[in-house]
Amino acid sequence: MDSNLTPDPTFNLDAEPGGLDRFLSCSPTAGADRKFVLATEILAQGFIDHPANGPLLCPLLPSPAGNGDQEGLYRFFTEVFYFSYQLLFLFHLQPYQELSLLSDLSEGDGCLKMDLLYETIGCLLKTEAADDIDYLDLARSLIQKARRGFVITPASPLLSADGQTTPFKPSLVISPSTIPLFDPARTQLLESCSVANQVMQMVVRLLAPRQPERRDEELSLIYEEMLAYEPAIATEAMVKTKIKDKEQWVRVKQPERCAGEKRAYCRAGSFILRPAADGRKHRGAFYTPAEITQYIVTSTVGVMVKPIMQDLAGEAPLYCPDDIYEEIKVCDPAMGSGAFLVQACRFLAESYSQARVAAGLEDEQTARARLPYYKRRAAEKCLYGVDLDPMAVELAKLTLWLEVLVADRPLPFLDPHLRCGNSLIGAPLRQEEQFTVEELSYIPDAALEGINKGTTTEQKAAARARLQRNQEERKRSDTKQEGQTSKSEELQRFMGLALLEGMFWRTSLEMPDESLPLGHALALVQYKTDLFNELMHGITIRRQAQQICDLWCAVWFWPEPGSLLPRQGGENIEVPEPPTTGRFLELASTLWGAAPPTLTPDEQIVYWAVVQHVAAQQRFFHWELEFPEIWGRQRKSR
Template sequence: MQSTTTRPYQFEGNLFVSDITQDLISNDFKGQLPQDFQLDEKAKLADEIAAAWAIAKANWAAFQQSLDRLPADDVATTVTRNKWAIPLLMCLGYAPILTNAETIDNQSYAISHRVEEGEAKPPLHIVGCRVGLEKRPPSGTPRISAHGLMQEYLNRTEHLWGVVTNGYQWRLLRDSNLITRLTYVEFDLQQILNGENFAEFGLFYRLFHRSRLPQGMDDADKCLLEYYHQQTLQQGGRVRDKLRDGVESAIERLGNGFLEHPKNDELRAKCESGEIKATEFYRQLLMLIYRLLFLMVAEAREMLTDEDPEKRRIYQEYYSVDRLRRMSERPLFQSEGFQDLWCGLLVTFKLFDENWRGKVLGLSPLNGDLFGSSKLEYIENSKIDNYDLLLAIRSLSVYEYKGKNGKNKQIRRINYEAFNVEEIGSTYEILLDFCPQISTSEVLKFQLIKGSERKSTGSYYTPPELVAQLIKTTLDPVINEKLVNLNTISEKEAALLSITICDASCGSGHFLLAAARQLGKALAQVRTGEHQPGRKHIRKATRDVIQNCIYGVDLNPLSVDLCKVALWIEGYNKGYPLSFLDHRIKCGNSLVGVMDLDCLKEGIPEGAYTAVTGDNKAVATKLKKRNKEECKQLGQQNFFDTPVIQAERDRYTQNASEIGLTSEITASDVRAKQERYRASRHDSSWYRDYTLCNLWTAAFFMPLVSDLLPTTETLYRLMSEAPSQGVQEIADTVNKLAVEKFFFHWCLEFPEVFQDGGFSCILGNPPWERIKLQEKEFFAARDAEIANAQNKAVRERLIKQLPLNNPELLEEFELAKYDATAQGRFVRGSSRFTLTAVGDINTYSIFSETARRLIAPTGRAGIIVPTGIATDDTCKKFFGDLVQNQNLAALTDFENRDGLFPEIDRQIKFSLLITTKQPTPATKFSFFLTHPRQLEDKQRVFTLTPQDIALINPNTLTSPVFRTQADAELTRKIYQRVPILDNERTQVNPWGISFMTMFHMSNDSGSFQGSKSSDALPLYESKMLHQFDHRWATYERLDVRDASLNEKQNTDFQVTPRYWVDKQEIDNKLAGKWDKQWLLAFRKITKAVNERTAIFTLLPIAALGDSGQLMLVKISKPNLVACLQANLSSLVFDFVTRQKAGGTNFNFFIVKQLPVLPPESYTPQDIEFISSRVLELVYTAWDMQPFAQDMGYQGAPFVWNPERRAILRAELDAKYAKLYGLTRDELRYILDPSDIYGAEFPSETFRVLKNKEMKEYGEYRTQRLVLAAWDEMESGEIAQ
């Protein structure tokens, strides 16, 4: 364990991996050749560094003499700059120049220098050597510390890198707007020069030289420092991957090491008999891994040992895990049949357990669950060979590093001193990927099988940038609000420590760690009065925050363990025990259970007795009827809310509050807290309510196969009677079921929180999974043949064979299937999810409703969910309620195009959803982002009021999806002028529109013919249609292809479909709804980024598959229908459509809310202008003659002419721009925003169309033709 106090440099945060100190002295590493330092290529870099060293030593001596002559109260700013810092900087290639203070948003930033002439040059801030970089100057000017000033300046400007120094400490800082922890590189030149540390000065030279920084703002992302930083992030990813592999390897090595050791007969016997289940064995192996990880981090950071050097030496040489790491890293070690290292490691663990045996060595008391004596019950008394133990530790200690171009492979040590606690989250990923198994064949073997656990929990490690953004928009406002109008330190401290933060699906604690850091920093700022408090103050404040403010729940016990370990590491302070966390970090299903005890008054909901697959419907009907009568009879009796009951609840709530406030200064404090908490779980009043809640919830999960199941009467008996044998049996049954199903009753688990109305802040990235058993995922770790079956039919056939092949697996499958349907019954029938229990339920939507309910009246919730929460029809009730109640603070949408979540599809869109309970007059929106840093572009962020949303989406109150404020303003203008197609709220439907899905490709497949019969008509699929074109594509055998120009110019050509349908069936479908021999249809599947989004066209009478939809119009005049077709195919209409199409499904509810000119808005001149052009565009083949005849045209079809068609369409687009009330510049914007705002503008409209035409014609032809048509209309050249 190298002492961190003797090393004259430190890497705080993740600017650079500490291994860079090895890379910097390598000629293979980028930027380390003489010419990279602005030297002649023949020069020797070592000589230049030696010369700089000599000059620095001389200047240092002169500087020290100048300091001696200054008064004690002089902070030495001038001397530090002129005698030391600037001369040294000039040796490093700088030409520092003084600069004036800069004002940004009414805040002054008195950065002293630029690295050279020019405001775009990187900032350099030099203060006096008698002022700490993290201390505010005694004069109070500037307002914050030097470090804080530079960091804030970088965060609020386009500068990416800066240097701050007081002459002694030199720091490199980077813009860290989305980072919640201190981040910098520091070299202590006082220690380097006084200690004659030439090698460390060489590292300083190689990292701080002027050539490392940007030349200006424009090339900041290309400078060497940024290259090193990005390499660090990439290497961090590689190290994470290696650590994941290492954890997997270590667990399997340990598991098999224990099972194989000849002295572990008892362990093997218990595993073979099933007394020890694979999951239980696995959990203990994980606890061992967690202990090792914790000690590796704590030892590397010297968080454990006494200042006494002899005690430190004894621990390091005889007890430390680092000792085992060093042994495992030796080139050769082999199995010798000894197990003394395991015995020694158990002794090390005992030094930190509840008995604090390490006191004699000056070790900090850890106590806590992590080192509890019962945590390794199965393996503590077992043996493991030294060889197996060292191999496991080696897997956690080193990784293989590939140098430049994959060459020069090296074995590198994982640096746990710089270990980011969030790395535990990446370990969590791999742990949830596996199902543990112990094979009981001839030789016991423990193995981790790739399974569905992670998929079935919907768990994905959240990128730090997203976590930071959520903290910024959710927690920071809560912190700021708490401090309003408070004056004293004690008031502010109490206010901050009263904040309660919860993640209802906490996983490994990524969000909770970030929240604890942020709130800890705010607390440290209050306590110290410093804008940038020191690490010691932040660490102590973070521990206090973890103890007082942090709550978490997760369904997976392994993730709960991981979360605790992460919080223990983050909050550990030398000399203090590990915090007690059992009362705050809990295992349970956040979505299943009672949220408010008031629901008990109403009895058990009748939805609990709705039959699902596996239930007896007759029994279900009988139970539902009986329960309904009981609710009527017993509902008038006030059993649940008497003064006595309320007093009992107040008492156990107060007890929970007192437990939370209990100090944790000593190990005995923690033990006392733990014992008091455990006692509270057996409090008679609390346990009575717990059992009542379990019975209420269990009613939804018990198979309805017997009429002896509990009903509302049982609930009342349990409340009002002394427990009889029958009642007690029911209580025991439901309490057992509660443990099995992880029921979680928020009001009982955290009563002190709900006494205050809820949490101050909810954060998280909940699972995004359907509440429906996914067969493929279930069998992934259980039966590979079933999981990998070719299709659903084959899978079902294999499942049907399970009674013979594997009856135990069949039973497990049936139970899992029933559990999933029972959870669905709870979600739909419990009245907990009144706004989101709609359609095919996804957990993200019901988590969203849960998060909203969990916050206090002044609280705030921020979660990451699919963007469908704001745009999908199934979520419209929830989102509409947010809008109507002004509870939506912000919605920030991201596309996963750049792989923010590498594990999920790049097409997925997700959002940061920020909700409140206090009215928010306007909501901040951003859409189509690919990285949080894009939020710094003000053009991408816009606001919408509830009135705006009601104007644009009045039926659903869902969100439009604008790229920029300009998109929002133009769309708002259009909606203010033009009504929507079908307003369900006002019942105004000017065109008399209705929709029809004609034939379902699967359900109606029996009606399809493979070849044409005499009375059959083609079955069109949407991919065969395009705007004004019913002959877009045709089938050739089984493949579809675009129709050729020659084919389209042949007026007799008709497309060949894949299937045909009897005309009588088509007539039956349309009977009473449509009497024309032509149809108006549109594509159901589309995207906002396609060449065109809204694809509507007229086509001859035919069948239409479900990838397309029919639009049936009650207006009987064909020339008006032609106007409707033209409107729906116009660029203006398509522009608005793109603001609505958040996904790929162009659903009815989207189409209904699009702005369409009503029939009465057209003049006779408009109708003639439009319909004549539509006729020429549509009537290009004889099969569309019925439409032409209905239009009064008796001639032959118009021959397909691409140039003529382009002009006709351009004239229609220009016409509709005028009818929609646009200006020429607004039309220019719709065609191409960059034509108005420049190439860097973040919005796009018809980029794919533009790129296609640039490639085909060498110009954006549509733009030219449409604007020319506009101009000709303006001049009168084209009569309107």
């Protein structure tokens, strides 16, 4: 192993603090996020240093580590990050005594309980035989078990309605399909790579929690802290030092900048993580501490809950406790990994518990015992979130799942509520409280004015003609012959149907499972999963409405006409002229079977391919289509 990245490669693994422990306790890396950064650097360097990995990694990594490029470096770093984070997540599950990893799917046999896993690893690291363990094999074995799923076993016997103990058979409560974090494709490259055992031993030691406490927020903090870093290959010898409260790699040739304590040394060709030039500000990634999220939730959600609680305390209440879940909806439009939503979940569950006690439905002891179930219902009914980062959405689900975990219920189906997309860019489908497609029924001149007008006289003339044509088509789109509907009216009707369809399907997606046997509850989750996938990706009115909204938004980001776009599984396509109002309405109307289009099928395919490309890049988010039950619901009047 190359020890250049490690401050003290000779640390011992006895119960007494070793060099690594001293390093971690006296440096800014004492925080969990700093340990994860260090573990990722060590693991990446370990893969690079192992001679067997040369044929795989050299074509990816840039000079002087290989003959690849920055894109290859990012691919390598992404896989190392996922591998490290998979282990981190598993180690953080150890306080959940109900959870077990599956070794064999048959009858729940071969389960490895998470709390025993923590104790086992802790003992392994302290024994004299610690150096004899194959830590890479151990890590891969744990990850492979996670890919099979988790089971939940109650810590205490379950009681039936008549107070009798009921038998409980462990069931697959967390299925592999619900945990994309462990998708084998995430670490496909590393599956064929080797690493020195001492390197993996260090990584396990860094990632394993020191105390068996539930620290769900730590997972969020670590991920969002990692967004502030970018991978690099050192082109010369460097040292890590603390500058203005931040750890940075600096060249050895500049000793005057190394006034602080040196943290680590690396030679040219080493893998390092350095603060990104644009940092988290450019990515919009900021971690909000628990104290601040608690205050925000109390100051916002608390204001909405207060009138309901006051009403329930009156002589003739208008509300009932369930109205807390029905009336209050909380959305974080930039949820990150879910820190705010977790606090909102806790607050709503506590409020619901207090409301049931105030209404005389339960005593305080019973309400307190059922608090995990109330959290679960709050997550299903009240919480919504959006984020541009797909990984953040996955982590938000995982964080909420850990918060609402109960022994005799499957994980709630959160996909309809936690969505990936750009919450700032979407089709205009309402004015104030009214659903309308007035702005969606034409292409604004401003959208076309932003497209590259070119440099030649012909290109500039074409851009002016395009703008003039759009203005004329917009006027014609509002005219109609007697007894006929205009294209904008047809669009209004079609989008209205899409909203109604979404609301209808959402009714099924929100079916409760509290009263169902566990087997039926698991079947209901699978039913919801299949139903939601059909709604989002099948041939539905809602899906076609999304295509229309994507088309309208894509005009604002239209690639330069005449440029080439890659098409998966085929030749490049030439970008056509951006749709003006007439072309937009024609393309949209083909989805609801209006008059025959003037475009050929091949021309239509090209347009929709460009729309799909732009939508994938920008991740448009159309609020009314994504959360139709919010915009169409009726609220009680106070």
